[in-house]
Amino acid sequence: MESGKSQLWFFIIVCLASTAVSGTNCERGWVHFGKKCFKFSSYTATFKDAMVICNNNGARLLELQSKVEENWIDLQCRVRGYGIGVWLGLTDLQREGQYVTMSDACRPRYSNWMRGEPNNGNGNEHCAMYWITRSGWNDTVCKGKINFVSTFKDAMIFCNNLGAELLELQSKAEENWVDLQCRIRGYSYGVWLGLSDVRTEGQFVSLSDARKPRGNFRNWAKGEPSNGGNSEHCVIYWTTRIGWNDARCTDKFNVACKKQKEIAYD
Template sequence: MLRLCHVRFALFLIANLDRVRTECPLGWQHYNNSCYFFSSESLNWYLAQSACRGHDARLAEIETKDRQDYITDLAKRFNHYNYWIGGRDDIIESRWIWSSTDKLLTYTNWGPNEPNGGTGENCLSMYAPWTWQWYDMTCSASQQFICEKNFHNSEEIIG
């Protein structure tokens, strides 16, 4: 009986060898329906966004506490840097939107006295000393960034 199971399993593998599950790209981290990449390069917010687009991605958009907790946990493991994420208020001051959709932020994780609306502080960052709570920052500052792309949990036929 055991041998028959092995034969059936082997036939199943052979029949499905041309199908593979798509995964997040190498170096990206999977969470729910997204893949995340933590840069080691420091760029200003605009160049960071462009770098993400070069990978068919966007600056990360954190829309829930669960997602914030996951990203904070990864940030702790990778290093202790500040990171750009995809929010901005450069169109209307104090009206924070996600850059890829122009939708208002419905979840926030602002640090103490943030956003403080300082001169030219129109881009959203996660601040390491505050356990990656959010703060508004001058977009021209250089820091690392987090890219996000959609995770497609589908089968792809090869060959």
């Protein structure tokens, strides 16, 4: 879909519950199909806002997995009078042209791109939508950013107040998923990691147990940690360089909290 650089696209939101259900046991306000529960909004939003709304409902943006499911969604959209389209939980923000799902950062099992799509119109179409009037998928602009930044200490307190901890990455797969989440949210530089060498210079340990990173997973950017100015004792995941970097604890970066295998963003 061609679009002006300053245009902001709004589409209807369809959320998909994160867990499968048995029978027709969906919560009130949700619609059952197959072994899944779907929630159809009555309003439009940008991709970022739609994603946040679904996450706040314990769900994720719609990810279509078969033609049968897509036909059912198409029918639901038409009956509800949705004029143009609904967001899909797909983006190529990590690598142009390689669309992956928001839930696991993997390529979708099923796809139905319209002829000539995705085309990255104007060089800034990185989010996907289901185009109701043409019964196919299309890429369009995402727009929208979250700009919540904080010092390391304040970030730690913020997470603790949620009953969570600062993000501690344990595998490359988890890091790739976090990287995707950061990019779609517009985090321009990095997010804090729950690591510090404030006790012993050069020995970075996790805040959760004062031990070396779990699983011995590390991904320091080239030349890091460098302890620049002898004052870098906290760690960020550096989105622009896809690696870890030590930084001053008084610097300000975005915050990612982790609780029981779930990542909470703000």
